[in-house]
Amino acid sequence: MRNTFAALSATLVLAGLAAPPVWAQSGGHMMMMPDEMKWADIPSLPAGAKISVLEGPLSEAVPFTFRLKFPANYQIAAHWHPAIEHVTVISGTFNMGAGDKLDTTKTMALSAGAVAIMQPKTAHFAWTRDETIVQVHGVGPWGVTYVNPADDPRKK
Incomplete structure (x- = not known):
């Protein structure tokens, strides 16, 4: 079945979010094992995070799916997205909060299987x-x- 997938490799640039879209399709049907995912750096997040684009491209008004891998003791400053964000925790604990400034005391610990949706x-x-x-x-x-442009790693 893996041989039926057509692998696409190109560079995605959207508002500084760059990653090679690594997604495979065959007639609208897709299956992928975790070890087949290709991970890349993400210029729009602090160093250490990785992205694997499963469905996209992210730069168009079409459905997208991607995974983000964060190392231990990682922080993402307050930010927002132009589209609705549906997050599902696959492994580990993702601590999220709402507001204009990162405050670790004002977060909810989301464990594997938890979901968050931001407008x-x-x-x-x-x-x-x-x-x-x-x-x-x-x-x-x-x-x-x-929220604070000084937090943007693309400007450092």
Whole structure:
């Protein structure tokens, strides 16, 4: 079955969010094992996070699905997205909060299987204590805008 997938490799650039979309399709049907996912750096997040685009492209008004892998003790400053964000925790604990500034005391610990949904332009932040993987899906185009522009790693 894996041989029936057509692998696409290109560079995605949307508001500084760059990652090679690594998704495979065959007649609208897709299956992928975790070890087949290809991980890449994400310029729009602090160093250490990785992305694996499963469905996309993120730059178009079409459905997207991607996974994010965060190392232990990782923090994401307050930011928002132009599209609704559906997050499902795959492994680890993803601590999320809403607001204009990262505050680890004002978060909810989301364990594997938990879900969070943020409406477009809702400021939120997150952090991890251990390695954590989340899956994000929605309809693009997708991007990351930091509440405080000084927090944007693309500007450092």
